[in-house]
Amino acid sequence: MKNVVKSVKGTRDFYPDEMARRTWLVEKLKSASEAFGYQRYEGPCLETIDLYAAKSGEELVKEQAFVFEDRGGDPITLRPELTPTLARMVANQQNELVFPLRWWAFGPFWRYERPQKGRTREFYQWNIDLIGSDAVQADAELLAVAANFLKLVGLKSEMVQVLVNDRRLMDRKLTEIGINPQTKPELLRMIDRIDKQPADVWEKNVTALGLDGVQIDAIKSLLSNTQLWKESEELSQLFEYVNALGVGEYIRYEPKIIRGLDYYTGLVFEAHDVKGEFRAILGGGHYANLVGDVGGQPLPGVGFAMGDVVIMLVLEAYGLLPSDLSYPGTVFVTVFSEEMLVESIRLATELRENGFHVILAEPDKLARQFKLADRLGVKFALVLGPDELANETIVGKDLRTFEQHSIPRKEIGSFFG
């Protein structure tokens, strides 16, 4: 490798093939969003540090945000998440917007982390929120959007599952076990990590929080109780609704799902591949107060976020990424010889005027031109040589089937129709 200037750590180049896959992904999540009436919005990538001030105690902003000074010396943050931006946008027009809002976005985000599989420093994220409703119905709708998206990209419920829990239920159960309120937040974080730590280490850590053996056993049985949801009226309703929404097979109760973010107050959920090979595909939940921190009237809502990295890894692992995205409808016009170049230019121009995407070759051996068309991934090629010129025909070839037809020049527009 020569001394090519390096790219920034944790960033990715999207060559046309990868860009085509990202565009494909956006189309899928756009479809899933719009099927439920969600509207696209976007905020700035640059924000003041003040926007995140309310959450400045959290690691996400304090440790993981890119912060730098602009030329005037003011601190600027590359957005590490969209929720504060969304909160500001909603608060700004709180009296004019029609609630409940159904909004979605897709754009770049930055977090200063150590890159590894499924985690980069610059990534794209789909955010979708329903704001202004506390109904269980709203929670069920977001789960349905997520499940429908997974279905839309070809992921079956045997491959991926959306695991759900409710923080209110967990809070109630912890109270029953006799956990005092001060210990709960830290204990919930421990529960979130129970599968990541060796059993003895986990028990030691929980004991350090002041729990006795009886309480630890109670928590363990709590976390293995997949029927616990029956003790929650909200979750019982939720499962009824997601069944009616036709996505019941994708949604499963999992008492270990807690989520790290503090602002979730009810439903919490994560989508995972069933084999557990990858990080969470998407994650979200219900929050009681979206805009209070930025100066608006408190509003509840539910939403989730999905990064582009993990979902693409999962789709690749299951062979679900489309392979023929490079030139779906493009026609390749060969140039038989220098003498025929002008005729070929005319043909290409005529096709473009009829709405086709056309790549015009340069004069060369036909074999080389066909090889080029093949390697480009084009599906159709045209040959216009002296014989065709005399007959007023064009030879059209389907590069996938190797079928070739002579077409009257006048009917060329309908050949690919």
Next chain:
RNA sequence: GUGCCUGUAGCUCAAUGGCAGAGUGCUUCACUGUGGAUGAAGAUGUUGAGGGUUCGACCCCCUCCAGGCACCCCA
């Protein structure tokens, strides 16, 4: 931010202190109006970067860079 692993041709990987290789891909030809195959020939490297040890370093040592695993965090 912490610990560990890895880095050789476009890609996947050999070579373990002694002349940098294979497969695949690429280029050309067999084929002067046709890309999947076959055969033949050919090209491709600052062995991630810099320094050190050595007669001699892909190999051993140090620093840096990158990405992978586990933490942390989370999409």
